[in-house]
Amino acid sequence: MTVGIVGYGAYVPRWRIKSASIAEIWGSDKERIGSLVGEKSVASLDEDTVTMAVEASRSALLRAGINPKDIGAVYVGSESHPYVVKPSSSIVAEALDATPELTAADLEFACKAGTAAIQIVMGLIESGRTRYGMAIGSDTAQGRPGDELEYTAASGAAAFLLGAEGMLAVLDDTYSYCTDTPDFWRREGEEFPRHGGRFTGGPAYFTHVLAATKGLLEKTGTTVKDYDHFVFHQPNSKFPLKVAEILGIPKEKLAPGLLVSKIGNTYSAASMLGLAATLDIAKPGEKILLTSFGSGAGSDSFSITVTDAIEEKRGKARLLKEMIDAKQYIGYAEYLKFRKKLKGVLA
Amino acid sequence: MYEEKAVAFHWRGFKERYGLLGSKCESCGRHYFPARVICPGCRRKGKMKGVKFSGKGKIYSFTVVRTPPTGFEIFIPYIMAIVDLDEGARVVSQVVDCKPEEVEIGMQVESCFRKIREENKSGLILYGFKFRPARKSNLSEGKQL
Amino acid sequence: MKLPARDVAIIGVGITKYGEHWNLGLKDLITEAGIKAIQDAKISGNDIELIVGGSMSSGMFVGQEHTGALFADQMGLNPKPAIRTEAACASSSVALRVGVMAIASGMYDCVAVGGAEKMTDVYGSQATTTLAGAMDRDNEAYFGLTFPGVYALMAKRHMHQYGTTREQLAMVAVKNHGNAVHNPHAQYRSPITIDEVLKSPLVADPLRLLDCSPIADGAACIIIVPAEVAKNYTDTPIYIRASVQASDTLGLYMRKDITTINANLHAAKLAYQMAGVTPADMHFAEVHDCFTINEIISCEDLGFCKKGDGGKIIQEGETHIGGRIPINTSGGLKAKGHPVGATGAGQIVELVEQLRGEAGKRQVAGAETALAHNLGGSGSTVVIHILSRNRGKV
Numbered sequence: 021m022t023v024g025i026v027g028y029g030a031y032v033p034r035w036r037i038k039s040a041s042i043a044e045i046w047g048s049d050k051e052r053i054g055s056l057v058g059e060k061s062v063a064s065l066d067e068d069t070v071t072m073a074v075e076a077s078r079s080a081l082l083r084a085g086i087n088p089k090d091i092g093a094v095y096v097g098s099e100s101h102p103y104v105v106k107p108s109s110s111i112v113a114e115a116l117d118a119t120p121e122l123t124a125a126d127l128e129f130a131c132k133a134g135t136a137a138i139q140i141v142m143g144l145i146e147s148g149r150t151r152y153g154m155a156i157g158s159d160t161a162q163g164r165p166g167d168e169l170e171y172t173a174a175s176g177a178a179a180f181l182l183g184a185e186g187m188l189a190v191l192d193d194t195y196s197y198c199t200d201t202p203d204f205w206r207r208e209g210e211e212f213p214r215h216g217g218r219f220t221g222g223p224a225y226f227t228h229v230l231a232a233t234k235g236l237l238e239k240t241g242t243t244v245k246d247y248d249h250f251v252f253h254q255p256n257s258k259f260p261l262k263v264a265e266i267l268g269i270p271k272e273k274l275a276p277g278l279l280v281s282k283i284g285n286t287y288s289a290a291s292m293l294g295l296a297a298t299l300d301i302a303k304p305g306e307k308i309l310l311t312s313f314g315s316g317a318g319s320d321s322f323s324i325t326v327t328d329a330i331e332e333k334r335g336k337a338r339l340l341k342e343m344i345d346a347k348q349y350i351g352y353a354e355y356l357k358f359r360k361k362l363k364g365v366l367a
Numbered sequence: 368m369y370e371e372k373a374v375a376f377h378w379r380g381f382k383e384r385y386g387l388l389g390s391k392c393e394s395c396g397r398h399y400f401p402a403r404v405i406c407p408g409c410r411r412k413g414k415m416k417g418v419k420f421s422g423k424g425k426i427y428s429f430t431v432v433r434t435p436p437t438g439f440e441i442f443i444p445y446i447m448a449i450v451d452l453d454e455g456a457r458v459v460s461q462v463v464d465c466k467p468e469e470v471e472i473g474m475q476v477e478s479c480f481r482k483i484r485e486e487n488k489s490g491l492i493l494y495g496f497k498f499r500p501a502r503k504s505n506l507s508e509g510k511q512l
Numbered sequence: 513m514k515l516p517a518r519d520v521a522i523i524g525v526g527i528t529k530y531g532e533h534w535n536l537g538l539k540d541l542i543t544e545a546g547i548k549a550i551q552d553a554k555i556s557g558n559d560i561e562l563i564v565g566g567s568m569s570s571g572m573f574v575g576q577e578h579t580g581a582l583f584a585d586q587m588g589l590n591p592k593p594a595i596r597t598e599a600a601c602a603s604s605s606v607a608l609r610v611g612v613m614a615i616a617s618g619m620y621d622c623v624a625v626g627g628a629e630k631m632t633d634v635y636g637s638q639a640t641t642t643l644a645g646a647m648d649r650d651n652e653a654y655f656g657l658t659f660p661g662v663y664a665l666m667a668k669r670h671m672h673q674y675g676t677t678r679e680q681l682a683m684v685a686v687k688n689h690g691n692a693v694h695n696p697h698a699q700y701r702s703p704i705t706i707d708e709v710l711k712s713p714l715v716a717d718p719l720r721l722l723d724c725s726p727i728a729d730g731a732a733c734i735i736i737v738p739a740e741v742a743k744n745y746t747d748t749p750i751y752i753r754a755s756v757q758a759s760d761t762l763g764l765y766m767r768k769d770i771t772t773i774n775a776n777l778h779a780a781k782l783a784y785q786m787a788g789v790t791p792a793d794m795h796f797a798e799v800h801d802c803f804t805i806n807e808i809i810s811c812e813d814l815g816f817c818k819k820g821d822g823g824k825i826i827q828e829g830e831t832h833i834g835g836r837i838p839i840n841t842s843g844g845l846k847a848k849g850h851p852v853g854a855t856g857a858g859q860i861v862e863l864v865e866q867l868r869g870e871a872g873k874r875q876v877a878g879a880e881t882a883l884a885h886n887l888g889g890s891g892s893t894v895v896i897h898i899l900s901r902n903r904g905k906v
Contacts, residue, residue, distance in 0.1 A: 437637045447665075449765045457766065459651060472672050
């Protein structure tokens with residue numbers, strides 16, 4: 021059975037902080053950092069992984085135009101679920117009015133939890149167990165104050181409603197590559213993550229992204245020339261462009277899906293938002309290759325073909341560009357208040 | 368810190384607060400939020416049916432709260448408004464994603480899903496609807512989303 | 513609603529000073545007001561057959577429910593029956609109304625009514641939360657609206673529809689503080705200026721700190737008897753010519769036009785009818801100024817001016833002492849204080865002192881008939897009393 025994307029949705033909060041505003045406080049080189057990421061999105065005080073997941077998945081539902089009660093599965097991938105125990109997915113399912121006949125669970129695999137959700141839903145649909153399923157990647161990632169990840173850790177959500185009918189893009193195939201590579205982690209009870217510094221590059225990001233992408237090409241019998249658009253996980257603007265260089269992909273083919281300099285690294289939503297931005301402009305018949313990366317580590321790679329239905333469905337919900345452009349800047353002090361990094365704040 | 372209500376109190380309102388669900392009286396056509404058992408206009412002659420509001424509306428009046436009740440301390444200052452929903456019902460809700468100076472009586476708004484507040488650090492997180500300034504779609508359809 | 517089978521008259525009143533009484537508890541406030549009223553009426557405690565006392569939230573403020581029992585116990589009046597009435601800020605005028613109905617029914621001949629509130633044993637945000645119980649808890653307070661926020665919404669709309677100005681709201685506060693200078697029971701007794709009001713911190717735009725009545729502790733008590741025997745007790749009985757009540761939606765948002773309070777209109781119509789008078793016959797009035805905007809809105813609803821002119825009449829001095837219709841000669845809730853459960857009874861005390869000619873420097877010359885307007889929440893309960901020196905026609 022062919023399975024594909026029946027509806028997709030994206031959500032980026034309104035607030036932005038310039039990397040220069042953060043660099044100023046810590047005395048860092050504004051220009052060097054500015055070249056890696058210009059500004060990032062910041063969730064409001066009243067937003068979290070769940071609220072953004074709801075916004076994104078409601079947009080996906082608008083594009084799909086199906087009865088929410090026909091959604092048989094909801095998975096939310098994140099590394100900033102608001103509860104440690106109590107699923108985000110059941111709240112999202114209730115807000116979508118998909119309850120009560122469905123399965124749901126939360127996932128965590130750093131920045132690839134959302135694409136793992138896509139693969140799980142693919143399996144449910146291909147096996148005929150479920151008619152439609154929602155796979156969501158959503159995060160309000162936290163960076164330790166003063167750490168380099170503070171410049172990029174951002175907030176956002178992307179949702180994909182998958183099914184076998186009314187697809188606006190077909191998921192031709194998927195290939196994954198996973199090893200125990202501890203490049204970035206956070207222990208129970210700790211507020212901020214830790215990482216392996218430069219180790220997060222070669223042995224982690226590049227090894228897995230390249231292996232997964234090459235594996236997918238081999239599995240599908242395609243080469244990079246067969247694809248019109250590429251989306252790679254984007255922890256900063258340098259890494260995905262380096263992957264493109266290594267694989268011989270022209271930079272322009274990454275452009276629509278490369279959002280990190282404008283909204284930062286939205287973790288579980290990152291590569292999925294890149295895909296959403298690409299779907300916002302892709303033409304029927306075009307092929308997209310997406311490879312995510314999650315620290316810990318693993319990559320999921322997908323071959324996607326856009327169908328005729330994209331033109332009609334795309335306009336039914338807000339385009340990502342509009343959300344990216346509808347921004348309001350805050351300074352570092354407001355950023356600390358929003359991200360609740362201040363001690364003694366009530367609730 | 369203040370006394371929390373037991374979960375059932377909050378849980379009962381999840382569906383109506385997540386989905387902006389109310390009721391409509393089929394006898395007189397009036398809409399209500401939240402859903403009512405009795406139509407104040409028709410009483411016994413009324414016939415109430417569940418309804419899901421589109422979330423589109425206009426601001427009827429608004430204020431900026433600066434002295435918070437317990438649980439809302441971190442949000443001040445925040446904008447509260449009475450919103451006239453397109454269907455005819457009215458709700459009280461917070462207006463987000465804009466500055467107090469940008470709010471006007473008559474402004475078009477659309478609903479969104481946000482956190483209302485947390486029941487202390489260890490209690491439930493309460494979600495529900497709020498309103499933000501309405502935005503138009505990019506496409507030539509000009510359809511309001 | 514019919515006229516009472518028996519008329520009722522007031523023979524004695526007692527009131528505590530309103531303010532932050534750190535050294536007085538709820539019991540102390542109750543006994544002070546009660547003793548003063550009994551002494552003023554020159555009766556014995558044994559003469560009292562029924563107690564009706566108001567308290568908005570003794571439960572949330574001091575953890576004490578069953579306040580009726582507290583009133584009777586503290587006044588040493590066991591085993592006489594005691595009723596607690598609750599209608600948010602209108603609790604004690606409802607108490608008076610119940611007392612009037614008890615006497616009118618013929619079942620009781622001497623009733624002590626009143627109210628008490630102890631608001632300063634909780635912290636600020638807890639008081640805000642408690643007062644929000646007067647609004648629609650599930651649909652207004654749940655989402656973060658506060659009580660000042662409710663009136664701010666009304667003010668915003670009134671300014672939008674009628675052009676009422678920020679300065680006119682401030683004038684209400686200035687007038688009432690000016691009146692309170694001459695009221696020994698008042699919480700705040702120094703004058704303020706419009707400038708001070710306009711510079712005070714914002715509470716809920718456009719309302720500022722000095723637009724809002726203060727949190728206070730206080731109690732008031734009134735002794736009532738059938739009108740036909742009032743002269744046995746005192747040479748200056750004050751007759752209750754109307755005692756009416758009306759309701760409106762709990763939530764402000766449920767009303768079509770939030771610049772007017774329906775319950776005000778209904779109660780006012782009934783009250784004037786019952787007393788056989790018109791608004792022009794009132795020599796002065798106590799009007800529920802929990803927030804400055806409400807004095808403006810309610811003066812319109814009570815018929816003291818046209819709808820929308822509430823700001824105009826204060827600007828033109830018509831509601832000052834010496835003007836056409838003095839409003840809140842006591843200093844109102846704004847300057848006298850607003851110990852919610854006691855407020856309504858306190859308004860009656862002002863009316864009685866004025867009508868007896870005992871109001872000193874705030875005396876309204878020739879005062880014979882007056883109106884007390886007390887409301888709960890955003891006007892979900894409205895109680896109006898019309899009192900007069902004259903038993904029959906004005």
